Amino acid sequence: MIPAPFEYARAGSVEEAISLLGSDADAKILAGGHSLLPAMRLRVARPSMLVDIGRIADLSYVREDGDRLAIGALTRHHDVANAEALQQLCPIVAHAAGQIGDPQVRHMGTIGGSVAHGDPAGDLPAVLLALDAEFVAQGPNGTRTVAATDFFTSLFETALAPDEVLTEIRIPKANAGWSFMKFQRRAQDWAVVGVSAVRANGGVHVGLTNMGLTPLRAAGVEEASRRRRGPRVRRGTRRRGDRAPGRCVRVRRVPPSAGEGARSASARGGLGIALLAQDPIRYSRDWWIEFAVAIAISIAIATAVSLIVGRYVRRYRRRTKETGDDVEGRRRRRLTTVVGLAGGIVVVIAWLMVGLTILRGFNVSLGPLVVSAGIAGVALGFGAQTLVRDTISGLFIVLERQYDIGDVVDLESDGGVVSGTVEALSLRITSVRQFDGTLSFVPNGAVHVVRNKTRGWGRAIVDVRVAVAEDAGRVRVVLEELLEQLSSEEPFESALRKNPEVLGVVQVTDAAQVIRVAAETEPSRRWEIERELRERITARIAERGIRVPPVPMPQRGSEPDA
Amino acid sequence: MEGTAVYDPPNFTWPAGTHVCVVEVDTETGQTDVLRYVAVDDCGVVINPMIVDGQVQGGVAQGIAEALYEEAVYDESGNLMTSSMTQYLIPSAMEIPDMILDRTETPSTTNALGVKGIAEAGTIASPPAVINAVVDALSHLGVTEMGKPASPERVWRAIQEAKGAAS
Numbered sequence: 001m002i003p004a005p006f007e008y009a010r011a012g013s014v015e016e017a018i019s020l021l022g023s024d025a026d027a028k029i030l031a032g033g034h035s036l037l038p039a040m041r042l043r044v045a046r047p048s049m050l051v052d053i054g055r056i057a058d059l060s061y062v063r064e065d066g067d068r069l070a071i072g073a074l075t076r077h078h079d080v081a082n083a084e085a086l087q088q089l090c091p092i093v094a095h096a097a098g099q100i101g102d103p104q105v106r107h108m109g110t111i112g113g114s115v116a117h118g119d120p121a122g123d124l125p126a127v128l129l130a131l132d133a134e135f136v137a138q139g140p141n142g143t144r145t146v147a148a149t150d151f152f153t154s155l156f157e158t159a160l161a162p163d164e165v166l167t168e169i170r171i172p173k174a175n176a177g178w179s180f181m182k183f184q185r186r187a188q189d190w191a192v193v194g195v196s197a198v199r200a201n202g203g204v205h206v207g208l209t210n211m212g213l214t215p216l217r218a219a220g221v222e223e224a225s226r227r228r229r230g231p232r233v234r235r236g237t238r239r240r241g242d243r244a245p246g247r248c249v250r251v252r253r254v255p256p257s258a259g260e261g262a263r264s265a266s267a268r269g270g271l272g273i274a275l276l277a278q279d280p281i282r283y284s285r286d287w288w289i290e291f292a293v294a295i296a297i298s299i300a301i302a303t304a305v306s307l308i309v310g311r312y313v314r315r316y317r318r319r320t321k322e323t324g325d326d327v328e329g330r331r332r333r334r335l336t337t338v339v340g341l342a343g344g345i346v347v348v349i350a351w352l353m354v355g356l357t358i359l360r361g362f363n364v365s366l367g368p369l370v371v372s373a374g375i376a377g378v379a380l381g382f383g384a385q386t387l388v389r390d391t392i393s394g395l396f397i398v399l400e401r402q403y404d405i406g407d408v409v410d411l412e413s414d415g416g417v418v419s420g421t422v423e424a425l426s427l428r429i430t431s432v433r434q435f436d437g438t439l440s441f442v443p444n445g446a447v448h449v450v451r452n453k454t455r456g457w458g459r460a461i462v463d464v465r466v467a468v469a470e471d472a473g474r475v476r477v478v479l480e481e482l483l484e485q486l487s488s489e490e491p492f493e494s495a496l497r498k499n500p501e502v503l504g505v506v507q508v509t510d511a512a513q514v515i516r517v518a519a520e521t522e523p524s525r526r527w528e529i530e531r532e533l534r535e536r537i538t539a540r541i542a543e544r545g546i547r548v549p550p551v552p553m554p555q556r557g558s559e560p561d562a
Numbered sequence: 563m564e565g566t567a568v569y570d571p572p573n574f575t576w577p578a579g580t581h582v583c584v585v586e587v588d589t590e591t592g593q594t595d596v597l598r599y600v601a602v603d604d605c606g607v608v609i610n611p612m613i614v615d616g617q618v619q620g621g622v623a624q625g626i627a628e629a630l631y632e633e634a635v636y637d638e639s640g641n642l643m644t645s646s647m648t649q650y651l652i653p654s655a656m657e658i659p660d661m662i663l664d665r666t667e668t669p670s671t672t673n674a675l676g677v678k679g680i681a682e683a684g685t686i687a688s689p690p691a692v693i694n695a696v697v698d699a700l701s702h703l704g705v706t707e708m709g710k711p712a713s714p715e716r717v718w719r720a721i722q723e724a725k726g727a728a729s
Contacts, residue, residue: 183591183593183714185631185651185713185714186631186651186653186654186656186657187654187656187657188654188656189648190648
């Protein structure tokens with residue numbers, strides 16, 4: 001409880017204080033001393049020199065300055081609390097100053113000391129942050145103004161240089177509505193957490209005490225308050241137990257913070273009334289364990305989701321292989337397509353959640369991230385264009401049922417025509433298995449025309465070439481007779497939708513006339529029927545002695561003369 | 563020459579009393595406020611009422627501290643984490659309510675003055691009074707027991723557990 005040895009010097013003016021600070025790199029400013037001296041007694045702080053500015057009288061004032069209020073850095077909390085200008089024009093500052101510590105502390109402690117100390121548990125820093133205050137610092141090279149948002153850099157660290165003295169705090173007039181709440185175990189304790197809210201700029205500014213390494217702004221709450229137009233902030237303070245004002249913003253979750261922060265947060269209606277069920281002592285050590293557990297759980301869930309989805313999708317695919325062309329088969333193929341697609345989306349979302357959990361665990365605020373993603377999105381837009389195009393095309397392919405898994409298709413794409421059976425369909429690409437086994441991956445966005453050969457019905461077409469001299473009528477009779485017989489035989493009976501018919505002569509050349517036979521079939525069996533028909537017709541023509549066109553004579557000259 | 567004399571009172575004295583505590587518990591923060599505290603004690607014949615009242619008030623304050631504030635917390639390695647007055651949480655006058663004190667006077671039959679002890683009456687009676695009041699305040703949520711001290715954290719967790727069990 002006895003501090004380490006130190007030098008002591010009393011400064012009569014700010015300039016003298018600055019030069020004293022410049023003479024010793026480890027010098028610290030002593031103002032009210034109610035934070036610094038306890039820290040020195042615990043030897044947490046060991047400055048080699050104390051520069052006492054406590055008696056510089058002209059740094060203690062509160063005055064109106066145009067549309068702002070200026071408070072001298074050495075104004076004691078008691079004087080801040082009782083300054084009429086503040087009570088009238090910025091009551092939250094006066095009120096918060098009146099809540100600091102106990103009367104002894106308030107008569108010694110100064111607003112400048114509270115700010116420069118950079119303690120996130122202090123009452124005033126979060127209030128000033130919510131107010132968008134400005135801090136005037138004087139150094140060897142003159143004065144500069146630092147915005148509150150730039151001022152608090154880390155735990156007990158501020159933007160002040162070692163040889164700078166904080167001289168003035170400038171705040172806007174803000175008496176349109178405010179609230180200041182802190183949760184503490186005993187009246188004179190540091191706040192476990194505190195919340196200050198000020199109505200400003202059509203919304204509400206919210207400052208958080210002791211919820212991170214620095215005082216924080218509750219950006220999410222502020223955003224929510226802007227969206228609900230004109231939320232009511234109650235004038236004055238609310239006692240614990242008061243009912244929440246009518247319209248309110250609810251704070252559902254408060255981010256975990258390093259150190260002795262709040263984690264399990266509970267919220268109550270009303271602006272700035274996020275009170276936390278929190279004990280300062282016992283949460284400090286193991287927040288990261290819970291973080292690790294949260295990540296592990298989210299990864300486990302995502303893995304489980306992936307596995308389960310993968311299993312279902314594979315099961316559906318397997319079943320699809322044995323499906324026929326009946327309504328049931330088509331229904332099942334459709335189901336497989338949709339299940340595969342939905343499964344893919346679910347898996348992507350599950351892993352996205354893991355990413356978000358990790359980000360949140362590291363206290364990365366998602367709001368700014370989304371904004372920067374928007375900017376990066378513009379930059380990446382050209383690169384991601386095809387991705388977006390593929391995805392949207394994929395969506396329409398499924399919605400419009402252009403093809404399902406198991407369908408036989410020609411896909412006319414940028415790279416030519418890809419023909420085969422659709423094996424898989426994700427949002428981005430379609431995998432098509434060609435007849436020879438080649439698996440082609442076609443980006444959905446690159447597909448211009450889809451020719452689906454397995455939709456509704458197919459038509460088997462066989463052209464029969466007979467000699468020109470042959471009587472077409474006779475051939476027709478022979479063919480019709482054959483077709484009549486075939487239609488009750490397998491495989492025709494199950495594959496044909498209508499009796500096949502002889503269309504007639506479709507072409508006549510020097511040597512041959514072409515007679516076309518057509519049969520409407522189940523969509524996926526037309527090729528089988530065509531092959532079968534050719535075989536039967538060829539056999540029947542030969543059997544009936546129907547003449548076929550002569551084999552073209554070899555070109556004269558290509559053979560030696562006899 | 564030697565002489566020994568012993569005074570052995572025929573029985574101890576038996577002070578008695580009743581303490582009633584009214585608390586308000588914020589179910590969202592777990593914060594407990596003592597709203598009223600009534601203590602009626604019987605310490606036999608009262609010689610100096612101011613000393614008797616002071617004993618009861620001090621005892622009740624210590625009991626409320628035990629019920630709501632003071633705790634020796636150790637971390638996993640056995641370090642005492644509540645080693646200073648800022649952490650051990652001895653309540654101040656701000657946390658202790660005004661008490662309503664009254665008494666009955668039933669003279670003790672075991673001594674000539676008719677007096678009984680009063681020093682520990684407040685300390686012994688107040689922790690169960692406060693803790694039972696907290697449990698009673700939360701009974702509609704299904705909370706049936708409460709450890710000491712009923713810190714905001716412990717109360718909040720008990721509420722969450724009860725809610726979890728109920729749903």
